[in-house]
Amino acid sequence: MFYLRLARGYRVLDLGRWLLTALAGAVVAAFLLRALGRAMSDPAGGSAALARLLWCLPPLASVAWFAGVAARAVPARRADRITGLTTAGAGAGRIRALIAGEVALACGVGAGLTLLLFLVLRNDIAGPALADELGMGVALPAAAPVTLLALVPITAGLAAAGAVRPTETLPGRTRPEPTGFGPWRLALPIGLAVIGLALELIALRPGAAADGRPIHLPAGLGTTSTAALGGWLASAVGLALLTGPLLGWAGRLLALGRPTPLRLLAGRGLTAQARRLGAPLAVLALALAMVLTTIRYWLGEPGSADVLPAIEAGLVLGCAAGAVIARLAEVRTARRGVAEALLRLGAAPRLLFGAVVLRTLMSGTVLLVTGGATAALAAAGLR
Template sequence: MLALRLARSSHPLVQLRRLFVAAAAGGTGFLLLSTVGHAAGHPTTAADSLVRLLWCAAPLAATAQLAVSVARTDPAARLPRGMAAAGLGPVRLTLFAASTTAVSCVLGIVLALLVFLRLRGKLGGSAAGIGADLLGAGHPVPLIGALLLLSVVPLTAAAATAVSLRPRRPRRQAVAAGPRAGTAAPSGLPWGIALTAAGLAIEAYAGRGVGAPGGLLSLPGRLIGSPPGVLAGWALSAFGLVLAGPGLVHVCGLLLCTGRPGALRLLSGRMLQEESHRVGRPLGVLCAVASAVCAAVQVHQSSASRPFGPLTAIGTAVVLGCVTASALAAALESRSARVHTMSALRRLGASASVLHRAAALRALALVLVLGPLTWAVAELATMPLLA
């Protein structure tokens, strides 16, 4: 009852973020159901159906990331003392967050199931368009298997939320002495650069001849003939960008503090260094997805005979929406974490305009560093595919 009352009395913005999770889960669930429908309608092409199922891993991971980001920004997660007084200790608070995430995902899954059945003509009317071809309309679908496959979405999101918000022992903070003490730099930047370079090299080796007529890289809805080496290279370079994200944000802060910075540059740079561990990973994911989407669009524009399929549009919308919302949620979490710092600066005489200019300067620094890097990775990824 307490969990239900907390969910019902949440702020409208909190409810909106949970609806985003439900929408992402619904899109991912619809893609999973489409693989079941395709397998039922095309029993002789099991390999194609398996590839379609493997493509659902990206929307599933993006949905889990969004669920974790939304759970971390939940006001209840930032009030451990008050929740403990109400009977929700650290463990129960984690279970409450995981259960709330699961309920949101189940809501989206139910809507996806209704849409799937409607397009297949099971809820009245006749199947047409996407339902007649890609969803295997007219062929029976194993209900138990479909429900088991759909359960992967809420279980994955709930497990990721529980792992992210699990109770941790407080780390001993080393007492920093002197004015030069600051946040330690993330250690993943060299490894991230190395993995990105290795992924691009693998893609360059495996992508020779892919851009030839009839050999264009395929995506969901046009899955036959996707070279495994190219996909592995893309995945490795994307993982490298994600791993390098915190280090890149920390480098942005260092660049703002180089030379003889004024108060505005110094404040912006120190904040970026402090926030690099929190916002770096979601920004790295956003850069990885943006580079992959740009590369895929450039490759597919080179041949009019291989347009994007309808499932590609759904999967791309789910992934882009999830990673963008996760980055915004991380920024909101970072803003909530530095509220005491902002209050202290206001008490010291800093005006609101100065704080707004500092935020704009931080955003500009991130765009100037991460934007060209994302574009460069996308261009390097498309070169062997268009050769």
């Protein structure tokens, strides 16, 4: 009943966040139930069943990450709700539990609807094409789907509880975040990117294709070498970790010298937002790079495309885009006071809009560099 009362005060963004969380949970539940159905239909089982379950881990991790980012935006965007709960006697721990419970409830509703559809299709409604996917003709153990689907709300709820800081759940207790990056925060991604590039160059040297045993990649992506795969992983992680510092440097570049008010507002704003926007934008760029590389390979090799990885890639991209939107909403709420103060001082609204556009262009340039380099290295390593 408490969550139903909260839902009465939902705004458009709150309702959209809840529905997106439920939809993502429903899709992951569909992957898990498909793996269960194929395991029941396949008498061999063994490694094939384990491989299908492992394919469910990337979408489950993406949903958990999206749940964590969306949950962290709740205290900032709904300060009135947090204030009311605090006035009613709820402490920081209880508020975190309520936010995590809301996320888990959304994923549980989505997983429950998927289970209902799964049971309806098993009742001699699905055709022969879906018989193996649903495990038709085999008795369904009651504990198996419940245990699998319980992973979805539990994982999302724990991720949401861990993402929300205790100080952010109390009004007026938010901690100011630093805008810079320490030396280790810069040395680690640069070192990973350099090592990954070196391994990639070693794998692409003449005659390297005959060295070692090739690694067969999933999703019909052909083969690659150990050096190429390790180099791409290291460079991809390095470029992703470097996204935040690059955003900060881009902001400082905008405010360099004697900047105009437009450049100064855009540069200072981007520098202040670099730490918050770095992680979701890096994940979005990495996901886009992998998807574009896969599509390019599939177009060059007709008949190699696979439906399941394509659906999973769509879910990962959706979760990454949703996380970026949630973080942008959080940043906008945090900077609302600054914008209102500038308007009271006489700043033109078009100046603030121009600063937003300039920050967006600089962020897009950074993502084009990191995502393009990641995609180029991935395409070079495929055979």
